[in-house]
Amino acid sequence: MYQPGIEAMDRRSLERLQLDRLGETLVRVYERVPFYRQAFDKANVKPEDIRSLDDIRRLPFTKKADLRDNYPFGLFAVDRREAVRLHASSGTKGKPTVVGYTRRDIANWSDIVARAIVTAGGRPEDVFHNAYGYGLFTGGLGLHYGAEQLGMTLVPVSGGNTPRQVTLVEDFKPRGIAGTPSYVLNLAEYMEDQGKDPRKTSLEYGIFGAEPWSEEMRQTLEEKLGLSAVDIYGLSEVMGPGVSIECAAQQDGLHVAEDHFYVEVINPVTLQPVPAGETGELVFTSLTKEAFPIIRYRTGDMAFLYPEPCECGRTHTRMSRIKGRLDDMVIVRGVNVFPSEIESVLMSHPNLSPYYQVHIHRVGTMDQISVVAEVSEAFVDTAGGFNIDSDLFRQVKHEVMHELRNALLISTRVHLTEPRSLPRSEGKAVRVIDQRNLYQGETAKDRV
Incomplete structure (x- = not known):
């Protein structure tokens, strides 16, 4: 059930919740996922050894190669029949990475994205234009279920067919739009080519992600479309969109859904944690996933954590925009x-x-x-x-x-x-x- 108040929990209560959920997740993977049992035993650590959040550093990392090596269902913590949905990467470098979701996972994901949309400025009564691609990519369905959970009127248009997208924006008058920043910029350019002013649409806010984009791109989108542009982050290995999002109030740092994900930033060479404010590699541990819980996943994304809370009142840790990927550096x-x-x-x-x-x-x-x-x-x-x-x-x-x-x-x-x-x-x-x-x-x- 969507609970926006959890974003303002005091830190002590939030960290106690994280530790409880982490303990349950570690027992789950140790008992049900042979890969993690072997990795924990090799690191000489058992679930009961993790008595504080700092103890998470004793756990081994998970890498993308581990997902490929255990293709397709080797990292699942449930019988395949309990998974109601599968998502997967494109597999251009060989076997794709496959992730699964139980019904409860889908419900949690929907709640996470619903409150992310609210964080971005969305309201239940809005018409919401979803231009993210549907299919095995998590973007389209992730925003879809979150918007429906919030009670919005959703337009599931997906990507492509730009003339039709523009017509739907003009006719359905959505207040919010979601998509890759480059594609929504393409929509604005098409409008200009047709002699239309993109600033005169009904759009007031946009939720953009799925590709790296800069502060300069934000300014361009806001100037061309006359809306507030916020950054959303997620990855299928951890959940999908909604792992973190900027708030419309500040547009400065993405609030991590810490009741569902534990975030770290490490030095990618030494693998040691770095202090808040210092750029390193993002590492995520899922706290509530049933079908595909993942432990200390090295994302390859470079960012930093803010040392201070946001003025918007949310207490969850903020991460910076993604500076780049290790494999793109x-x-x-x-x-x-x-x-x-x-x-x-x-x-x-x-x-x-x-x-x-x-x-x-x-x-x-x-x-x-x-x-x-x-x-x-x-x-x-x-x-x-x-x-x-x-x-x-x-x-x-x-x-x-x-x-x-x-x-x-x-x-x-x-x-x-x-x-x-x-x-x-x-x-x-x-x-x-x-x-x-x-x-x-x-x-x-x-x-x-």
């Missing part, structure tokens, strides 16, 4: 670079459109970065031509290269292309083209 001449840092530069430049791609390739033993960015419509002349020989074009290219060098502390190759030349997203945008392991599949994981 590029080391160029000893410097760590995340694609999100490149986006921040490109989207703050007035002569560039919001569309770009980052190409990563290897020359010898060194990674190299090439950036392809669209210029704005200002470079198209009255006859529809695109002039790359103008002084302004050369000036913009020089400025972008200079700004990237200052932000990243390395030089990058920059190629500016004409407006509307890069592909538009029908779901998740392909921002990073990793050519270092061209025949080994993609590095990005299915997440929201």
